[in-house]
Amino acid sequence: MLLVVVEGSVVGVFVVGRVRVRMVPGGDVVEVDVGGVVSVRELLRRLGLSVQGYVVVRGGEVLTEEDVVSPGDELEVYRVASGG
C-alpha cells in the first residue's frame, strides 16, 4: 500500500500489488500482480513454474515454498536445472 501524504494529511491511497521478479539465469524481469500477500508456492504457480524446479530469493535470503511475499518485494527466481 502506498499512502500519498500532503502536509500531514493523507490525500491518496494506492494499492501497489506487484512483485518484481528477476529470472536467473537469463536476467528477464517479470512483474506479477499478486494483489496482496501470497505464498511462494502461489507466486510460482502464477508464474507457471514448478515449486521443485525453482528457488526464490529475497534480498539474498532463500525462501521456502511456505514463506510469503508481499507487494513491492523484489525477488530473484533461480532455475534449478542447469545445462552442460
Place this chain on the structure above:
Amino acid sequence: MHQGVKCSICGEKAVAIIRYARLRLCKRHFLEFVERKVERAIRRYGLVGRGDRVVVAVSGGKDSSTLASILAKLSGKLGYKLYLLYIDLGIPVYSKANREKVVELSKTIGKPLIVVDVKEVLGLTVPELAFKVRRPVCSVCGVVKRYIMNAVAVELKASALAMGHNLDDLVAYVLKEFFNQNLEQISKLGPRTGSVEGLAVGRIRPLYEVYERESLLYVLLSRTPFLPDECPHVRRGTMEFKIKELLDSLEESFPGIKFGLMRRLAKNLESYPKPSQKLSRCKACGLIASGELCSFCKITKQALGEPMGARVREYIRRKILELGLD
C-alpha cells in the same frame, strides 16, 4: 501472518523443505545435511582414502562449486589433498567470467587452483577448434575437457578425479542410456570408476546422492562463489532435458524416487555388462586411447597437423612446478 516453517532439529526458521526425508531445515542444519550426505557417500563407496590426492574440476557453476567447497571442508578430517582445476575453453565472455569466479572460489576455500588455458596451449579456442574439424562445439568440448582433466590428474599423481554430477544429472543419464539400451554405459554411472595404471585416473562422484536443488541451495546458503550463467552453446529441448522434466514430475508425485534408483543402481552395477572395448596407450601422448591415437590427439592432428597431447602434458607439468604442487 505466519512466519514460515521451523527447523525440525532446532526450531529456527527453515530455509529448505526436504520432502523425501520429511525434514524442514534451517540454514545451519541444511548445510550440515548436504555435507553429511557427501561424507557418507565418500565412506560408503570408498571414494577417497587417507593420503590421496584428489583433483576437482571446477567450472564456476553451482555443482562443482558445491563439490569443491564440501571436499575442502572434509579434506582435513578424511586426510586427502585437494586441487582445483579450471579449463579455460576460450568461449567468449563465459569462460573469462567463470575463470574469475573460480579464482575467487579457490581463495575462499583455501585450495590451490590449476588453470589450463586451451588457447594458450593450442593457439586455438575450443569453438575455433570445433570449426576447424567441422564438429559440434559440445562434442569437441567434451573431448578436450576429458583429456585435460585426465592429464592433470595423471601429472599430479592423483588417485581420483572428482566430478560435480548431481543425483538428477545421473538419473537422467541412466534413463537415456537405458532407452538406448547402452547397458555398458550404465555400468560407468556409479559413484566411481576404476583407474588404469599410468593411463587414466578413476572418476568419483561425491554428489551421487545430492539432488540438483540441494546443490543450488548449498551454494546460495553458504555463499560459495558461483555463476548461474549457462554456456551459450547449451541446447535445451534435447532428449536429456525432456527426460529431466519427466523425472521431475515423477519425483513430485513420489518424493525420493530418484534417490532410490541410484541407491539400487550402486548395488547392482556389477550385474551390468562392462564395455568390451580394448584399451591401449596413445602413440603420441601415452595416455589412454581406444586405437592408435587418443581422441584428443586425433582432433588436434586434424586441426593443427600435429597431435597435441604431449604438448598439453608438458604445459601441465610446467604449471604444476610453477605452483609448487609437485
